[in-house]
Amino acid sequence: VSRRLLLPGLLLLAAAGGFATARGWRGPVEDRFGHDRHARLFPTCTTCHAGMAEAGAPAWPEPASCEACHDGRVEKRVDWAPRPGPRPSNLRFDHVAHARTAVTARPADSVEAGSCGACHTEPGASRMAVRPAVAARCLDCHRVAEAHLAQADSSCATCHVPLSGAAALAPAAVAAFPRPPSHDEPGFALRGHGARAPALMASGATGVVASCATCHARDFCITCHVNAPEVAAIQALAPDARSLVHEARLPVPPGHARASFLRDHGREAGPAAASCAACHTSTSCTACHAAGRPAVIAALAVAGPGRGPGAHIARTRPASHTPLFVEGHGPEASARPASCSACHARTECLDCHRPGPGAAGDYHPAGFLVRHPSSAYGRDANCSDCHNPAQFCQACHQQAGLAGSARRLGGVGFHDGARGFAVGHGQAARQTLESCASCHAERDCTACHSAVGGGFRFSPHGPGFNPDRLRRKNVSVCVACHGTGIPGLVP
């Protein structure tokens, strides 16, 4: 073995050892007595285990009978005492009754059926190569075709009592229960087990199949099921804290990983609310649905006694919410407002889009008051999405002494940076008309750009002006400057 492989190999061995220990595998059952070595001394099993064939007789030999040989001279002494009661088990079994029943039911095989080796040895093994009951041989006699851990529904109850009925089993013994292969089937944890668990009882009520109840109790189900009180199969199980030694490994449903899940889950939750309710409380929804509360959420349970705590959802920031998103969220917000309202309270929108006088929201950076003229000229954002041009812009500019006046256009010293601005402002006005309107009333402009009321008849109309359409839609716009002498106007 190469040295390069030595260390990884050791690590692998250590990992495998750790894994095996963690899984509870403890190797072959040890025959501490050594039945094989005593085979010639005891021609029958009942020599020592008389109680297995005769009701009321002891199940184990007296220690004194062992000391007949193990006296320290013939054989070494042994320190052994029979267990005070039956071995803790979840078997529905009595040796005497079982043997009697077996002989009665299968008289042709009465010798085999009544022998201890029929259950406690592998097929073909010697009589004293005993071990705990070989499940395959039980199934063979009971005409059960499937393997031991592949039984469906009530077959388990043939030999086993429900976990809650095996009160003597220690939690460690429960933890060592073998894992049925069905539990590793794809989809078992999510939907498979739920489809198999319910059983129709003789009374007509819904119960739970014995294959579940043999190893599990209600406490185990509650670790996942928020809707445990509403699931009849779970309620059919008795509560038993020992069932918590089994770890519930619930994967995230594959559908949750879809790119469109965040968007589609609301629609899917409607018809599939029952499946949502298995894992989600209404609280887990409100982690994101801070605003509004769809009916399907209101219908979900709140975590409490008898229910699982539910999946906790992280309020994660969508990928689209980059640091620059605030400047460009408009198109998405207008196209898909429901997506926004899932996480954002309405007041968060109103803080910016309907700002109060003391709000001073975080949208604009500090010092924006000084910078706002350049930002407004370029319309990086649409000011009127949030600010009423009259209530906000004109009112403030008026307070600041910046509001215009028609007859003093160019006379208030405001447009003093450009000489002749009064007669050359057309291009600037058409490029940034909203900025003009933030200080000027319309009459400031119609003083010159009007055909009535003393105006100078300077036409303000430029590229793209469509007089016919405007006249059809609202002729008062035309009348304001042209009077009623408009071609085609019916007085």
Place this chain on the structure above:
Amino acid sequence: VRAAALALAALVVAPAAAAQSFRARIDARAQAVSFRAGTIDSVPAADVVPGPTGGPVSPAGFAVQCPGGPWCYFVRPGPERRGVPVSTSGSVVFWGLGVPGLSVHAAGRVVADAGDADVWPGSRPAVQLLEGYLELARARFTARAGRVLVASRLEPVGFDGGWGRLRWPAPDLEFTAYGGWGLGQAAAVPVTSPVLNPLDEWRPRDRQLVAGAEAAWAPGPADVRLEYRREVDPGTDYFVSERAALSFTGRPWRALRAAGGADYNLAEGHLGSADLAVSWLAGRWSVTAGGRRYRPFFSLWTLWGAFSPVPYHAVHGSAQATVTDWLALRARGERYWYDDAEASTPLVDVVDRGWRVSAGVTLTPGRGVTVDGSWLAEVGPGAASQHVEAQVALEPVAGLSVAAYGGWLERPLELRYYDAEAAWIGGRAEWRAPAGWRLWADAAWFDERRDRPDAGAVSLDQVRLRSGLSVAFGSAADRRRLPPARRGRP
């Protein structure tokens, strides 16, 4: 109107009294500012003398403009004005009213200016109802009645009326319709309110009627919406506006995302604004490229639309990257140009194109420590600006954050002697209590200088104090804190 308001209040209050669950939030904010604005003054034309730059100035050195009459006019620094705007906003949602899907929503605000002068915009009326409606939400439809604010590509619109949406899940269709008496643009009061008319401009006598409809198709990761909206003056039946818009978002492939749309002004017969942005949103970085067109919109009860504002077109790009766990970078740039205004004169030469760029960096050197810096420059018609700012934020204990910030900017103007330079420094503290309380305070000092070559130059140095309190509370499970930010079973 009063009867309608009372009926609405009764509709809101009556079911709310029987509600089993509610969620409410109250925000109280105040700030104190003072500024010294300009005020118009005049001098006899005969007193005007040539100034140092050759233009006419007053004997006191103020640049004046003389329209040809006996007086010349100028702007001088006015008296100091103090404003203390305060507002308290409240929003509440009631549900569990006995009817599945029925809820009551309301959001309003009480505002005032507690200063010695009523200087702050938006301080009237004192009570403003932003939203207040009954909602009935079922799997196939949602209906609202009351004061509704609708967000859409055609700008948010508020009205007193009804709103309804039908859904057909199988073909992924939605149809929305709404209508009512409209509110002013970006306001909680109708356009007939005096508070929307500070310049004593002409206003319509009646509130406009708003009606709109929207059809949406949302197959898988895409969403396409077509909207139509009209506003009509009920007194004359003339259109106040009539527009249509198309918008879409979609994720056509992997991390590729596209969003865009356009609106068309049916009343005036021209294309309005439009935009398209395509992004690649990877885990730790993203890039966006796009273009847009912007054309201002004016209602037809104003004359502004007849002045033929011209649109501008822009291309832009941006990128952001989380380089390491402690370093994130971002940058954005845009170039834009106007259509020909067909109004240029040799007397005034106005540029018809501009650009803006910005960049930023965020450092997270330790847990609860954030350092952020940014730079922005923009040059365009009428104005330009350049500014840098930085902030250091700490979270010494859970729920408490403190930050210090500062910045500097310069802002030259093209058409005015009003260039400005400003520097500021400030601090902010915020405390988020577990019970849903949030208390914050902010203080900043602004050092501002106006660069004018005459006596009209003023200094707008100021100290600005702001504070706020937010309280969120509710019934049942909502009273508890939101679950911790984690995924998976506990």
